[in-house]
Amino acid sequence: MDLSIDPKLEDFRADVRAFFANDFPKDILAKTRKGASLTTDEVRKSESALGKKGWLAAAWPKEHGGPGWSLEEQYIFDEELERAGVPTVTPMGVIYVGPIIYTFGTDKQKERWLPGIREGREGWCQGYSEPDSGSDLASLQFSAVRERDEYILNGTKIWTSAAQHADWIFCLARTDNSGKKQEGISFIIAEMNRPGITVTPIITIDGKHALNQVHFDNVRVPADYLIGEEGKGWTYSQYLLGHERTSYARIGGKRKQLRHLREIASHVPTGGNRRLIDEPDFARKLSDADLAVDALEMTVLRVLSAVKDGGAPGKEASIVKVLATSAAQQITTLYLDAAGLNGNRQFDDSVTPDWLSKDASANFAAPGLSLYYGTRAQSIYGGTNEIQRNIIAKRVLGL
Known part of the structure; x- marks a missing residue:
């Protein structure tokens, strides 16, 4: 196991550091440093700045539009992004669903969704957790019923981060109840503005709006919004979670x-x-x-x-x-x-302590x-x- 970073990569580090110091939007950095939440437009502005540079999908291989960086370069990039105070990249697109699409999706699906993800033009959220499933994700009851060339989606997802900013959601949905619970789950995508989708904010103890509950009431999506094979969603989710947990x-x-x-x-x-x-x-x-x-x-x-x-x-x-x-x-x-x-500590109103x-x-x-x-x-x-x-x-x- 080699834990060292090649000294030759310091030029790469300097380039990344210079971009964040000189070219990244200053208003976004200022707002983030205050601990303030970003609006949807500001999230897009932040991620589009990285996307235009070709750096948003930092871990993607070149054949799918990523920079093709080595693991060391990815590691340095992440370090410098955090050091500069750049808003954390919304992971649902570039870290979660993007690799699922380019690994298991069709060529048509890759052409449709990968450009918007890697360029920061389209936001995503993740529909996994459900109100009655607790930590047992495989017990989910969110359903996707095939009807000719469509799936009809019904159920509720909860703790859905960034749903208020998202254009798309990817969901684990139950398409079969006949076998083991893990075997009847599929991976399906939907636009957030589809009729029948309602987003309810969940305000956290710090007063911020980061989480949501997302309700689906007979939401119809094309059958080709299914990623990979029907019934293989659990396998895909485990692949995704490995990337999520290291992120x-x-x-x-x-x-x-x-x-x-x-x-x-x-x-x-x-x-x-x-x-x-x-x-x-x-x-x-x-x-x-x-x-x-x-x-x-x-x-x-x-x-x-x-x-x-x-x-x-x-x-x-x-x-x-x-x-x-x-x-x-x-x-x-x-x-x-x-x-x-x-x-x-208490101070006289007329005196401001040096510190x-x-x-x-x-x-x-x-x-x-x-x-x-x-x-x-x-x-x-x-x-x-x-x-x-x-x-x-x-x-x-x-x-």
């Missing part, structure tokens, strides 16, 4: 947050001449978070090394998912710790609290960490 790592973003926390802690006073960075308990938690990100990075590089040698993200992706979500929660809890100490004027410290509390709330859900979505630990125990450790 959670976001090493560059986590290291950027740790640097930010060190700057904050170097300015926030805790009494006398002491700063937060000098408090043993906080310093220990910060070091623990550093180690967690180091462990995550080593694990991601191990998975990438396996893929480079001809493998694919499989059961080991569950390890990445658990480590990534745990590290994210460790880091964002430190924002909460710093904000709590900040809020406990409040520091860029690293000013206005960090609200975005930090939003990050804290957001990462509470990371150990649930994409397959709960409890389920991932069962997978690790059974399929990795053989218990």
